[in-house]
Amino acid sequence: MTDPNTRTLSTGVALPLVGFGTYLIPDAEAAAAVRTAIELGYRHIDTAEFYANERGVGEGLREALASTGLRREDVLVTTKLFPGNAAWGQTPKTTVTTITSLEASLEKLGLAYVDLYLIHAPFERSQRLAQWKGMIELKKRGSARAIGVSNFDVRHLEELREAGLETPSANQIELHPWTQKRDLLRYMEEKNITPIAYSSLAPLSTWRTAEGHASRKTDAMRAEAPFAEMAETYGVSEARLLLRWAIQKGYPVLPKSTKRERMKENADLFSFRISDADMARLDAMERGESLAWPPGDPTQNA
Numbered sequence: 001m002t003d004p005n006t007r008t009l010s011t012g013v014a015l016p017l018v019g020f021g022t023y024l025i026p027d028a029e030a031a032a033a034v035r036t037a038i039e040l041g042y043r044h045i046d047t048a049e050f051y052a053n054e055r056g057v058g059e060g061l062r063e064a065l066a067s068t069g070l071r072r073e074d075v076l077v078t079t080k081l082f083p084g085n086a087a088w089g090q091t092p093k094t095t096v097t098t099i100t101s102l103e104a105s106l107e108k109l110g111l112a113y114v115d116l117y118l119i120h121a122p123f124e125r126s127q128r129l130a131q132w133k134g135m136i137e138l139k140k141r142g143s144a145r146a147i148g149v150s151n152f153d154v155r156h157l158e159e160l161r162e163a164g165l166e167t168p169s170a171n172q173i174e175l176h177p178w179t180q181k182r183d184l185l186r187y188m189e190e191k192n193i194t195p196i197a198y199s200s201l202a203p204l205s206t207w208r209t210a211e212g213h214a215s216r217k218t219d220a221m222r223a224e225a226p227f228a229e230m231a232e233t234y235g236v237s238e239a240r241l242l243l244r245w246a247i248q249k250g251y252p253v254l255p256k257s258t259k260r261e262r263m264k265e266n267a268d269l270f271s272f273r274i275s276d277a278d279m280a281r282l283d284a285m286e287r288g289e290s291l292a293w294p295p296g297d298p299t300q301n302a
C-alpha cells in the first residue's frame, strides 16, 4: 500500500510530503543538521550543487543510516544541477557538463544515485534543451531515479514538450499563501508534473533573519496576515500552519532549520487539519510575489 504521507511522482518514486531543506546550511554544519533531521523522522533531504554543502549532506546521511539502522533506499535525496548563467559571467552547462555535474555531486554526496535530480533554474535559453537531454541520459544510466526542474514557468515546460522530450516528473517552486502560481499548477496537474514547495515559511518574521540571509518581505506585508491568529485557533505555530496548508493541498514541503526543536515541530503536520473555511481564507491571500530569489530575479526573463 502507498504511504499516505507521500506523493508519487510520474516515475513511481514516492516522495515524502515532508522533506528537509538545506539551503544556507554551510557544509561544515550540514552533517549534524541532516543527521538530526533523519533521526527525527525526515526521509527526504534536499540539497543542490549551488548550496555547496553536498559533502556535509552525504556525511550526515551516512551517520544517520548508521545510528538509525535505516537503509539508503529508506531516505530520498534530491540534488540540483547549477545550470550556469551567462548573465552572471558563467559558462552555461551543456549536455556533457550536465552529466559530469551529477557525477561530481554524487562523488561529494558519497552516493551511487540520487532519487531526484533537478535543473535548478531555467537560466539559459540556448542550453535548456541540451541540459534536459543530459538529465534524461542520467536517468537512463540510473544515476537519478527521477528527473525534474525547478523555477520553471509554463513557457519553459512547453519548450521541453515542443521539443518532444520527456516530461519532468517534478517542478520545485516557491509556494505559500502569498504566491500560489495557480496557472502554472493547473498546467502541471494536466501534465502530471508534481509541485514541490520551497520557502513555505517565507511569510514568517523569523524567515532568513540570520546575518547574510537577507529576505525581501516587509513588516507591512506581515501585519495584515492572519497566520498568527489562525494558528492559535488550532493550537499550533505559524510555521506548522503554513506547512500544513501546503501538504493539505498535496504539495511536498522542504522546511529548513538548524534548530532541533524547529525541525521537530516542522515535521509534525499530520495531527491537525485546517478547516475548508480557513483554507479558503489562506487561499485568498495571494499576492503574486515570490520572495526567495533576489530582486532582478534572472529566472523572470529567461
Ligand SMILES: NC(=O)c1ccc[n+]([C@@H]2O[C@H](COP(=O)([O-])OP(=O)(O)OC[C@H]3O[C@@H](n4cnc5c(N)ncnc54)[C@H](OP(=O)(O)O)[C@@H]3O)[C@@H](O)[C@H]2O)c1
Pocket (backbone or CB within 6 Å): 020, 021, 022, 023, 024, 046, 047, 120, 150, 151, 172, 173, 197, 198, 199, 200, 201, 202, 204, 206, 207, 208, 209, 210, 237, 239, 240, 254, 255, 256, 257, 258, 259, 262, 263, 265, 266, 292
Ligand atoms: N529550488 C530553489 O530555487 C529553492 C529556493 C529556495 C529554497 N529551496 C529549498 O527549499 C528549502 C526551504 O526553503 P528556505 O530555506 O528558503 O525556507 P524555509 O524552510 O521556508 O524557511 C527557513 C527559515 O525559517 C526559519 N524557521 C524554520 N523553522 C521555523 C519555525 N518552526 N519557526 C520559526 N522559524 C522557522 C529558519 O531559521 P532557523 O534555521 O534559524 O531555524 C530559516 O530562517 C531550502 O532549504 C532548499 O532546500 C529551493
